[in-house]
Amino acid sequence: MLVLTSVLSSIVVGYFGYRSGTQALEDSTRSRLQDVLDERASRVSAxxxxxxxxxxxxxxxxxxxxxxxxxxxxxxxxxxxxxxxxxxxxxxxxxxxxxxxxxxxxxxxxxxxxxxxxxxxxxxxxxxxxxxxxxxxxxxxxxxxxxxxxxxxxxxxxxxxxxxxxxxxxxxxxxxxxxxxxxxxxxxxxxxxxxxxxxxxxxxxxxxxxxxxxxxxxxxxxxxxxxxxxxxxxxxxxxxxxxxxxxxxxxxxxxxxxxxxxxxxSNAITMLTTGSGRADKVTGLGETGESYIVGTDGLLRTNSRELLTDPKAFAEQMRDNGASEETLDKMLRMKLAVGLLSAGPDVSEVAKQGDTGVAEMTDYAGHQVLAAYEPLDVEGLDWSLVATIETEEALAPVQGFARNVLLATAAVILLVCAISILLARVFTRPVGRLMNGVRAVAGGDLGTQVDAGSRDEFGDLATAFNDLSSNLAAKQELVDAQQAENSRILRSLMPEAVADRYQHGETTISAEHQNASVVYTEIDGFDAFAGKRPAEESLAMLKELSAGFDAAAHRAGIEKVRSVGTGYIGSSGLIVQRVDHVRRVADFAVDVARMVERFNVTNGADLVLRAGVHTGDVRGGLVGQGDMVYNLWGEAVDLAYRVRTVDGEPGIYVTDEVKEQLASAYDFEQVGTIEESPVWRVVLS
The missing domain is CATH 3.30.450.20 (PAS domain)
Incomplete structure (x- = not known):
């Protein structure tokens, strides 16, 4: 009987309230739109x-x-x-x-x-x-x-x-x-x-x-x-x-x-019609509202908000409305609609007639809008100001009011049931929070915290859970940091691809590489130069040289094999197959020579570079048990190492095979032979 009485009462009250309320809201929306229009028109005319x-x-x-x-x-x-x-x-x-x-x-x-x-x-x-x-x-x-x-x-x-x-x-x-x-x-x-x-x-x-x-x-x-x-x-x-x-x-x-x-x-007038002082932001007209000026020819005299805020969506709408590609392209290039964009048949007609009023119509983008319009009081210009807002948004308060009436009716019917349900949830809510926290931790969201809520046993349990979750998160951060550091150290000892294989469990890694290039570089004179300086300064200079090696390797795209002190061994075509591996190692050696020259000028040093380059078959793999080191061996590695010192002078030395492939890239001079084969030095300009 209580539910039936409540339903009948709510229906009667809601019906009459809906009738009067919706009419009042519609009138208010139209009045607000007209007020905005009058205010913008006054600004433009002024x-x-x-x-x-x-x-x-x-x-x-x-x-x-x-x-x-x-x-x-x-x-x-x-x-x-x-x-x-x-x-x-x-x-x-x-x-x-x-x-x-x-x-x-x-x-x-x-x-x-x-x-x-x-x-x-x-x-x-x-x-x-x-x-x-x-x-x-x-x-x-x-x-x-x-x-x-x-x-x-x-x-x-x-x-x-x-x-x-x-x-x-x-x-x-x-x-x-x-x-x-x-x-x-x-x-x-x-x-x-x-x-x-x-x-x-x-x-x-x-x-x-x-x-x-x-x-x-x-x-x-x-x-x-x-x-x-x-x-x-x-x-x-x-x-x-x-x-x-x-x-x-x-x-x-x-x-x-x-x-x-x-x-x-046109931007000066546009900023007045938007009411915000900005051409791309409209105030007083909701999310979809816009106010603009239209001439008797039906073309806009101010800019389009949609063109400025979302050019891509604007272009799609204009194409759907039959706009020419030439006109659309011009609007998109200049981000300007003045004198180019048609206001649409409905708006153009009221502007041509100089009418005043509020009506539902279709705007230039094909949207159904509630529009207020009136001619501007400016002598010499036949302009009309139009303020629009999409019908759906304009009438949203009416729809919201109707929804609220229905919800109020339903609320009365369900009130008794809701009270019992709420009482049950009061007791189960702390358990629900804990369950959600457990599920989050199980899903990998370590550090999840739950609201203790009260000071009873559920509150103590929630506090203990929060401590456990925080400890798990802290330990996981330490594990992640250690893994990242291990990975960084490993990649400094061997090529990245080999390091990845080693981290995935492979311990016996070896391979034969045909047609790869190897470069041995060594900087002489650093010990004598750095020995006169404090240890901290010497270390900083050594780090500078090491960073220079790595930067040159990155620019040339070669693979670091290992570095010791001021020595550096690199290769190209070893892990990643490249057709220009010879050119890359040569470019690397030249880049390092330039780096040494810059170091000398900056620090007043007299360091020199010895580098050897050879190309051929190379073998490589992990060597050692406790301390794993990636090493290379083979004829190409041996010759690259030996040609460095064939002349006894600093420089970049290459074998005859390398010189033949780089003849057009660098100038060379013959400085000796090794195993009856010419050895060439790169002539640096």
Whole structure:
């Protein structure tokens, strides 16, 4: 009766609670999404309006005087001649720095020669500012805060006077650049000193673009308060990345002396729409949320979060949605979606109509999202701001609420049973913890600890178990450390492959090796040199030589047989078959000779190297009972040992067989014979 009453009561209360609760949660989610949208829209509108207001104020304030100084100075440079040294510096800059980065973004083949300045003023300015003061920013654009190139020109004097002010304007408004364009279309000043410094928007390389259009509009406006704004488009001096320009005339009507231009990157707007100050992190919209700007053409004006955070998944989604490979490749190269990525049919339609609302729709990646949208209050730009969050995440609180109602109902039904089960578990929990600990130790997880829990007998047993587990772990660490040390020592006494076989239980190891090479090296003079020094210093030098032997062996890829004092025996083609074993042992011997020379220079020593190399049949194996040593014997080993001293002088000596195989690699001179066969010494340069 209690269970039945509880079930009926829970169902009735849960039904009405579910109805009212889900509706309230849905309304709250939509309201929160709209609030985020309004806040982001306000930020974007404020930024663009601040930039617009700033360009008007500066064009009427310091603009006329600044324009006069730069225009006059630029005209002086324009009447000059091109310095061949400047052209050479710019040629290197455009070939080595500018063209590769532009090609990386836009793809295709870039002809750097087409961008190299030819006019005197542009060549002069870029050689002294763009090239000499170039660094890389997060957008890989050249940027210079140099106020004076120290060339004594009138332009540098004007830059020293005005550049700090315009740089402060650029930084305070978060701009990419501040430019001034004279009435002839020449960019007579740029705060960033990029490749657009000195360019011509009327007849030069920047014609037919947004910058030219704004320049003409501003000059024709005949209005001191006129502001012209361009939409984002690819800007070649920014390595093909999109830029927006805000311009205002300096002067009015027939008195206009030029145009002041503020350059805004897409990244600046993107960071506002994300709400986090970062282009790749969105705040206030959960795990799947995103806010972005869309133009009436349906293309994004800010970057895509998915493109920045997971380019591979983004590419797969775009291919599934039918995106062209050319456009996708460009987005992935630049990690930029501005002006390239379509917002999708649903979002594009509301942006085109300039609608406001909240609705479920499909976004650019094919996700089902809950989207809030509204047009931006920016004169001259037909943009809409969209804030989205995947429907599943947006409605997760509703689903969670329904789940909680069901769980609450079930909890009432099972309450009585749960109480009895919990009481039983209270008594068995300590035993369960101990059993889990025992299983962990049995599985190899030594050192496992369990919670003692209480101070009764179970607690004492848990404490004893923890002590046992800790002791086992400590002993295992000692065993592992000893095994590692034994393995290291063993590998220092014999080749690694032989050491592995010995560790696996083989005690009788021998083999015959055909066509292997052996090198005997010995450094003379160390005892006399080191005998005059303290034991610690002598030991350090001996370790340095030993380390040099091992490093040379590693570089040449030869196998160490053994080393004694300043002597070293190595082989190639013995354990690991190699077709170039002769060359390897010779390279090793030459490398050791260089090492000895460096040691002499560093330590003021006069050590010399004697080395012998021969190739042929070799036998090797473990020798000894208590102390196992790997040894080599055979004719090749004997000759390699004997040729070292055939001339009585230090050097690297090889038999005739070795010389024949190395004739093209080293120079040799004959120094004697052994068993009627010539012996050759390697001539070191």
């Amino acid at each position: 930024l663009i309006n601040n930039v617009s207001g700033g360009v008007v104020l500066d064009s009427q304030g310091v603009g006329p005087e600044s324009m006069a100084d730069f225009s006059s100075a630029y005209n002086q440079l324009a009447r000059g001649t091109v310095n061949p040294a400047d052209t050479a510096a710019l040629t290197r800059y455009y070939n080595d720095y500018y063209a590769p980065r532009l090609q990386e973004n836009v793809g295709g083949e870039i002809n750097a020669e087409a961008f190299i300045p030819t006019s005197p003023a542009r060549t002069y300015l870029q050689a002294r500012y763009t090239v000499k003061a170039t660094t890389e920013t997060d957008t890989s654009r050249p940027v210079s805060d140099v106020d004076d190139a120290g060339d004594g020109s009138a332009w540098s004097a004007a830059n020293k006077k005005w550049n700090p002010y315009w740089r402060a304007v650029r930084d305070s408004l978060g701009l990419d650049d501040v430019m001034m364009i004279d009435t002839e279309g020449r960019i007579v000043y740029s705060a960033d000193k990029g490749t657009d410094l000195g360019s011509d928007v009327d007849t030069g390389e920047l014609r037919d673009g947004a910058l030219e259009s704004l320049w003409r509009e501003a000059l024709r406006s005949n209005n001191r308060d006129y502001v012209a704004i361009s939409d984002y488009e690819s800007y070649q001096p920014a390595f093909g990345r999109p830029r927006m320009f805000v311009a205002s005339p300096i002067g009015t009507g027939g008195d206009a002396t030029g145009v002041l231009v503020y350059e805004v990157s």
